[in-house]
Amino acid sequence: MQKILVIGATGQIGSELVPRLREIYGNENVIAVGHKTTPPSHLLTGPFLFADATNKQALNDIIQEHQIDVIYHLAALLSATGEKNPDLAWQVNLNGLKTVLDCAVENKVKQVFWPSSIAVFGPETPSVNTPNETIMRPKTMYGLTKVAGELLCEYYHQTHNLDVRSIRYPGIISHQTMPGGGTTDWAVAIFYDAIKNGCYTSFVSSDTVLPMMYMPDCLKATINLMQADASQLKHRCYNLAAMSFSPAELATEIKKHIPAFECDCLPDSRQIIANTWPKSIDDSAARSEWGWQPDYNISKMTIDMLEQIRAKLLITTTNE
Ligand code: AKB
Numbered sequence: 001m002q003k004i005l006v007i008g009a010t011g012q013i014g015s016e017l018v019p020r021l022r023e024i025y026g027n028e029n030v031i032a033v034g035h036k037t038t039p040p041s042h043l044l045t046g047p048f049l050f051a052d053a054t055n056k057q058a059l060n061d062i063i064q065e066h067q068i069d070v071i072y073h074l075a076a077l078l079s080a081t082g083e084k085n086p087d088l089a090w091q092v093n094l095n096g097l098k099t100v101l102d103c104a105v106e107n108k109v110k111q112v113f114w115p116s117s118i119a120v121f122g123p124e125t126p127s128v129n130t131p132n133e134t135i136m137r138p139k140t141m142y143g144l145t146k147v148a149g150e151l152l153c154e155y156y157h158q159t160h161n162l163d164v165r166s167i168r169y170p171g172i173i174s175h176q177t178m179p180g181g182g183t184t185d186w187a188v189a190i191f192y193d194a195i196k197n198g199c200y201t202s203f204v205s206s207d208t209v210l211p212m213m214y215m216p217d218c219l220k221a222t223i224n225l226m227q228a229d230a231s232q233l234k235h236r237c238y239n240l241a242a243m244s245f246s247p248a249e250l251a252t253e254i255k256k257h258i259p260a261f262e263c264d265c266l267p268d269s270r271q272i273i274a275n276t277w278p279k280s281i282d283d284s285a286a287r288s289e290w291g292w293q294p295d296y297n298i299s300k301m302t303i304d305m306l307e308q309i310r311a312k313l314l315i316t317t318t319n320e
Contacts (some may be wrong), residue, residue, distance in 0.1 A: 001029050002110075005068045007053050007100065008075030009043060010034035013115070013169075015177040015220060018071060020219045022046050025165055030068050033059075033087070035075075040177075045252040049318045054096045056103060070226070072113045073100045078158050079119050080270050081181030082142035088122035093145035105160045111250040113226055116150050116168045116237050118211055119143035119183075123276045130278040132285045139276045150237050157236055165225050166237040170211035170244075173301060175308040183273045187250060189214055190263065191305045194254050195313060198292045202216060204264045209279040213242040214304070225240040230291035231237065235289065239280035253302045 004021055009013045009032035019042060021030045032039070040046045047066070051058040053075035057211035060067070075096055082089035097114060104112050121130055122137040136147050146168075153164040169185025179185045186202045187210075193200035213221075213278075221240055245253075251263035286292035296304070 001025055002069045003067050004030045004070045004072065005033060005066065006030065006072045007051075007059070007064065010036045010039055010177070010223045011074055011250065012172060012174055012177045012179040013215075014072075014074045014224075015040060015043065016174065016215055017074070017219055018043055019045070019071075020223065022061065024223070031061060031068070032117045033062065037157045039210055040256070044074045054091060054239065056099045059063060059099065059103045060107065063103055068107070068109055070113075071109055071113045072098060072222070073097065074115060076115070077142065077256045078180065078182035079117075079140050079142040079273050080185075082145070083140055083269070083273070086141040089145055093142070094148055097149050098217070099110065101152065101162065105156065105162055109253050110162045110163060111226060112153075112162060114149065114153055114164060114166050115224060116146045116166045116266050117142070118168055118170050118277055118281065120146045120150065120168060121276075121278050121279070125278060127278045128280050129282045130239065130280070130283050133237065135277070140273055146237055154236050157265065164234070164236060167221060167225060167240050167286075168241070168281075169218065169240065172212050172215060173212055173281050173305065174215035175305055175312060183270045184210055184212065186235050190250060190254065191309050192246070194261045195306065195309055198260055199264075200251075202246060202247040202263060202265040202299065204265065204274045205246070205267050205269045206251075207246050207251055208271065208274050209244050209249075210244045210274060210277060211241055211279070211281045213240065213294065214301040217296050220295070221286070223280070224292065225286075225290055225311060232289050235285055238286040238289075238292070239281045239283045240286055240292065241283040243298050244280045244298060249297065251303070252304070253298050257302070259305050
């Protein structure tokens with residue numbers, strides 16, 4: 001059985017990827033690494049270790065001790081936080097990636113997964129049906145680290161024959177762990193405010209359309225790409241699409257279930273970032289090379305999000 005290391009295990013994606021990988025590969029074979037002092041209890045079903053993703057010695061020790069075959073390196077600062085702290089974004093997103101790739105090569109790790117993002121694109125990129133191969137001139141520090149990271153992964157593949165695979169995630173919508181510091185975070189916050197307060201104020205304008213994906217599809221895509229036969233893959237990094245919508249469109253969908261729900265908008269600096277990103281993504285390479293297909297559209301995702309968050313909030317209030 002493969003031994004898997006998930007770095008950034010307490011984040012939005014890591015906190016759901018770890019349990020999913022443990023279902024497939026066994027609790028003991030998936031080592032979660034995070035930097036939070038108190039990991040959530042659902043990550044304690046198997047090994048959980050504290051480490052800084054940029055600490056090479058600490059990572060080397062963990063990889064050697066647990067004889068790691070596969071690494072999912074998810075630790076990163078997102079777009080809005082990256083603009084507030086560009087030095088830290090560079091350090092964590094790019095130096096952190098290089099550290100992980102070096103550790104992988106030195107310890108003969110078989111495979112690495114690293115998330116890229118739609119943030120690699122910029123205003124000069126075709127914004128509708130953005131192709132896999134196109135102009136990548138992002139205007140954010142986060143986007144810059146993702147473009148450089150993609151090139152770094154390709155470089156390690158070419159020069160060290162390291163099997164690094166990557167997906168350009170759109171905004172990820174989920175109910176387990178809140179996203180933090182992203183431009184697409186409104187698409188999660190809107191559900192909590194709709195249920196708790198019946199209203200939401202979006203930080204991007206009502207007509208700002210962005211590509212999005214529901215967490216179950218994100219997990220499925222990530223694991224399917226890593227399980228795909230190497231001979232099927234012609235790319236290292238794949239565009240991925242599931243749905244695209246604006247705050248107004250999502251509000252209309254939520255209103256079908258909460259008729260009194262009201263959504264207004266007060267755009268802030270994140271609007272400037274959103275304006276540079278694509279509206280929709282061409283993911284035909286992922287579909288044809290490794291059979292990618294999303295299960296959730298906006299209506300199916302909305303029904304599930306409302307149901308899951310209502311249940312979660314009920315448990316929280318019952319326990320208070
Ligand atoms: C962000 O908004 O920064 C992220 C992303 C699209 O990469 N969710």
